[in-house]
Amino acid sequence: MRDEATPIIDTSITDDSQRLAFIDGMSRVATSVTLVTTDGPAGRFGLTVSSMASVTADPPTLLVCVNRRNPMDAAIRSNGVFAVNALRADQRWVAETFAGRPRKGNPYDFQSGSWRLENTGAPLLIGAVAWFDCVLIAAHHVGTHTIAIGRVVGTGVEAGTPLIYGRRSFGELVQLPTSSPTSQELPDPVWDEPDW
Numbered sequence: 782m783r784d785e786a787t788p789i790i791d792t793s794i795t796d797d798s799q800r801l802a803f804i805d806g807m808s809r810v811a812t813s814v815t816l817v818t819t820d821g822p823a824g825r826f827g828l829t830v831s832s833m834a835s836v837t838a839d840p841p842t843l844l845v846c847v848n849r850r851n852p853m854d855a856a857i858r859s860n861g862v863f864a865v866n867a868l869r870a871d872q873r874w875v876a877e878t879f880a881g882r883p884r885k886g887n888p889y890d891f892q893s894g895s896w897r898l899e900n901t902g903a904p905l906l907i908g909a910v911a912w913f914d915c916v917l918i919a920a921h922h923v924g925t926h927t928i929a930i931g932r933v934v935g936t937g938v939e940a941g942t943p944l945i946y947g948r949r950s951f952g953e954l955v956q957l958p959t960s961s962p963t964s965q966e967l968p969d970p971v972w973d974e975p976d977w
């Protein structure tokens with residue numbers, strides 16, 4: 782959408798420097814780490830995803846962005862259902878398994894967790910700090926990814942602190958100070974993963 786005040790910009794042009802700057806900028810945006818799952822006629826799949834976002838609470842709706850090269854994309858669209866499991870800080874190994882880079886065991890292996898089902902049949906991870914059971918209501922292709930929009934038909938929460946991803950590393954929430962410390966008082970960050 783464009784009004785008279787908006788300059789005309791050719792959005793089809795993205796050079797490498799813009800792309801790299803975008804990726805670098807996004808690496809500074811900390812997110813929760815979620816495990817998206819699906820099950821049905823197209824099979825059972827899981828994928829570590831940081832692109833989950835709330836769309837609206839009226840009615841409860843969320844979105845995830847899934848790379849179209851990953852089998853999860855076709856499976857969600859074919860099964861018509863998916864679940865989003867927000868991982869707990871000590872479930873980092875699940876994130877690594879479903880990102881295809883397990884420290885031990887096999888990539889994308891559901892043996893690496895305990896699961897239960899609710900309405901849709903998409904696997905819910907025991908111990909996740911929040912889960913959202915979803916029916917797919919829309920899927921839009923944008924570049925390399927599909928935006929899958931889900932109507933939430935079930936939600937639950939469990940105790941624990943969420944797993945966070947930022948600066949290409951896993952971490953967890955820390956209590957924010959009530960007063961602003963000087964830069965000398967700030968502890969060194971504990972980013973220990975080189976890249977993803």
Ligand SMILES: Cc1cc2nc3c(=O)[nH]c(=O)nc-3n(C[C@H](O)[C@H](O)[C@H](O)COP(=O)(O)O)c2cc1C
Nearest residue numbers: 828829830831832846847848851879880881946977
């Ligand atoms: C913290 C984290 C967040 C991720 N978020 C997404 C995401 O939002 N969407 C997506 O399609 N892949 C995401 N990925 C990547 C997939 O989990 C997986 O690693 C990737 O699809 C594997 O691709 P490959 O088989 O080409 O190595 C994320 C990975 C990590 C570690």
